[in-house]
Amino acid sequence: MAQKKSRTQGKPKSETKLAEERFQNCVGKRNTLNEEARALRDERNSLHDQRNKVMEEIMAHRDEMKANTTIKVKHQNLRNSAQEKAKQLIELKQQKRKDKRGGKSLKDTVQALHSEILNLEKRRETTEMPISKEREVMDKLAILRRSLGDQEVVLSTQEHINAEVSELDTTIDSEFSRADEEHKSVVNMARQNKKIYKKVTVLMKEASHLSTESDKKHKEFVDCRKKADNQHAKAMEMLETLRTHRKSESDERQARWKVVKDHRQNIKKELYDPKKLDNVADDALQQLLSGGKITL
Numbered sequence: 554m555a556q557k558k559s560r561t562q563g564k565p566k567s568e569t570k571l572a573e574e575r576f577q578n579c580v581g582k583r584n585t586l587n588e589e590a591r592a593l594r595d596e597r598n599s600l601h602d603q604r605n606k607v608m609e610e611i612m613a614h615r616d617e618m619k620a621n622t623t624i625k626v627k628h629q630n631l632r633n634s635a636q637e638k639a640k641q642l643i644e645l646k647q648q649k650r651k652d653k654r655g656g657k658s659l660k661d662t663v664q665a666l667h668s669e670i671l672n673l674e675k676r677r678e679t680t681e682m683p684i685s686k687e688r689e690v691m692d693k694l695a696i697l698r699r700s701l702g703d704q705e706v707v708l709s710t711q712e713h714i715n716a717e718v719s720e721l722d723t724t725i726d727s728e729f730s731r732a733d734e735e736h737k738s739v740v741n742m743a744r745q746n747k748k749i750y751k752k753v754t755v756l757m758k759e760a761s762h763l764s765t766e767s768d769k770k771h772k773e774f775v776d777c778r779k780k781a782d783n784q785h786a787k788a789m790e791m792l793e794t795l796r797t798h799r800k801s802e803s804d805e806r807q808a809r810w811k812v813v814k815d816h817r818q819n820i821k822k823e824l825y826d827p828k829k830l831d832n833v834a835d836d837a838l839q840q841l842l843s844g845g846k847i848t849l
């Protein structure tokens with residue numbers, strides 16, 4: 554029994570059995586590699602989805618920064634406009650101050666003219682003088698009155714300028730206050746964008762890391778798929794070889810079965826031929842009639 558078992562174990566495997574084992578081995582390796590490739594693909598897709606979410610957040614922050622920049626530019630323009638208007642008003646004020654110079658002496662001149670006219674009129678009324686002298690005084694009074702009228706017109710203009718300068722000071726202060734408020738808004742928008750930029754910088758690093766990891770997983774996935782495809786190609790080659798061996802064995806079995814079938818038919822034909830059976834029966838009958846024995 555042990556000797557028979559030993560002979561069975563030592564029997565070499567057929568080409569069909571070897572081809573089937575190689576085919577199953579390739580299929581197993583292919584399936585394992587496909588599972589690994591699917592796992593790598595899922596990891597890659599997960600990393601890609603995470604990166605997309607981070608990029609969506611980055612784009613939202615960028616849109617917010619653009620909106621803040623638009624608001625900042627608007628405030629900058631308003632600030633610059635107010636500052637420019639204030640500068641123009643300052644230049645106008647300085648020009649008016651130049652025109653105002655001598656205003657105090659002009660007022661003194663008007664008062665002096667008034668005094669001199671009053672003194673001459675009083676002198677003319679209280680002092681007896683010749684007609685020639687009185688005429689001289691009258692001529693002088695006429696000259697002084699004309700001069701007084703001219704100086705009063707100039708003085709009125711100067712007083713109007715003084716009022717305008719005072720109004721300019723108020724307007725200048727108002728424009729500078731408005732410029733300061735607009736500048737605060739500009740600074741506020743700039744600070745907000747600076748904070749957002751820091752967030753975007755961190756998110757960009759995260760997105761870059763996720764991209765790198767996703768690319769690694771994709772490369773591993775591609776390599777694994779190539780190996781799986783290689784094993785599949787080998788499996789298909791082994792399957793063709795297996796089919797060839799199976800066909801050969803099937804042909805051999807059919808050929809052996811045909812030989813057996815033909816042999817059986819020949820035997821049956823030999824044994825069950827009616828003429829031969831009649832001859833055998835006649836011989837047996839003759840032998841019985843002659844007192845012999847029949848051997849079956």
